[in-house]
Amino acid sequence: MSGGTDRAAGAPSARAALVLAGGTLPLPRLLPAVLADAAPVVAADGGLAHARTLGLTPDLLVGDLDSVSPSALAAFPGIATETHPRDKDELDLELALRVALRAGATEVRVLGAFGSRLDQGLAALLIAARHATSGVRVALYGGHHEAHVTAAGGTARVELPAGTTVSLLALEAGTEVTSRGVAYPLERQPLPYGTGLGVSNRAEAAGATSARVELHVHAGSAALLVEHDPGATDPKAAIWGTQAQRVAEALAAADPDLAELITRVAYDEVFARPALDLRTRELLAVALLASLGATDQLPTHLRGALLVGASEEELRETLIHASMFVGFPRALAAMRELQRFLERRG
DSSP, rough: OEEESSSTTTTOOOOEEEEEEESSOOGGGGGHHHTTTSSSSSEEEGGGHHHHHHOOOOOOEEOOOOOOOOOOHHSSSTOOOOEEOOSSOOOHHHHHHHHHHHHHOOOEEEEEEOOSOHHHHHHHHHHHEEEHHTEEEEEEBTTTTEEEEEEETTTEEEEEETTTTTEEEESSSTTTTEEEESSSEEEEOOOTTTTTTTTTEEEEOTTOOEEEEEEEEEEEEEEEEEEOOOGGGOOOHHHHGGGHHHHHHHHHHOOOOHHHHHHIIIIIIIOOOSSOEEEEEEEEHHHHHHTTTOOOTTOOOHHHHHHTTTTTHHHHHHHHHHHHHHHHHHHHHHHHHHHHHHHOOO
C-alpha cells in the first residue's frame, strides 16, 4: 500500500509527521509505507504505548496524560512532554497535530485514529478536514480502515488491490470532486453533503490486480475512505512481526514436524478463519496460555496481541478476567510475565 495527498501532480515530497493516537494500530502490512521517512514523531497521550509496539522513540508526548500507562511512561524516561489540563476544549489528537504543524510538517499521518470510540473517529475526520483547508495533508489509520482527507485543489492518491472497498465522503456542503480508479468514477461532479452517493465503491482497473485510486477535490473538502480486507493478512506475519524468523527457528529447533504442524494448522488454518479477527484471537490465546501455565509461550502472543491492535490495558484486563476461571496463581504468574515482557520492550 502506498498513498498520499498531493497539492499538485509532481510536487516534491512534503515533510511528513507521524502522530500516534490512542486507537487501534493499522493492519501490519500497511505499516511500512506509513512509517517511512516520518518525522517528527508525536505521541498523543495513550498513543505512547504504540511507540513501544512499533519500536519508535517519540520526539514529544502531548496531552493531559489521563490514558497513558505508567509502564509506557517508564519505557521512555526523559521524554519531552507537553502536559495539558484534563479539563480542556481540545482533544489530545488536536494538540498533537498542532505540535506537528509547529514543527513544519505539511503532511501528517495519524496511527490509531480509529478504534472503539465512534465520537473520536468522527472527530478525527472533522479535525483533519479543518487542517486540509489550510493545505495540510492528513491521513488517518486504524484497524483495517484508512482515510485521506483533502480540500479544494488537493488530490488524494492510494494504490489498492482491485476490489478493495472505497468510499467518498463530503465533509462540507458545496463539495465537488473527480474520482478515478474506481468502478463508479465521478468527473467534476457535486458530492452532496449528508448523502450516501459516494459510499461503497470499489477500486478497479481494467485487467489489473491493483488500482491507483484518486480523489481530486475541486471545491469544498472530502475524505477518501478505504476499508482493507483484514483476511488478506498472513496471520504469522501479523502476529510474529519482526520476530518471525526467530520464532520459526525456535519451533523448528524443537521438532521440524511439529513446527510444520503448528504453522500449517494453527496459523494458516485456524488463525486465518474469518469469524474472529486476529486481535480477538490473540487475546484468547493469552487467556488460554495463562490457564495452562504456559508462560514460555506467552511473550510471543503478548507481542502478537499488541501488533494486531490490542492495548496493554486490554492484555491486563484479559488476565484479570481469566483469573476468575483459571485461578489466581496462574493469572498472577501470567501477569508477572506480562510485566517482564513490557519492561524488556521498554
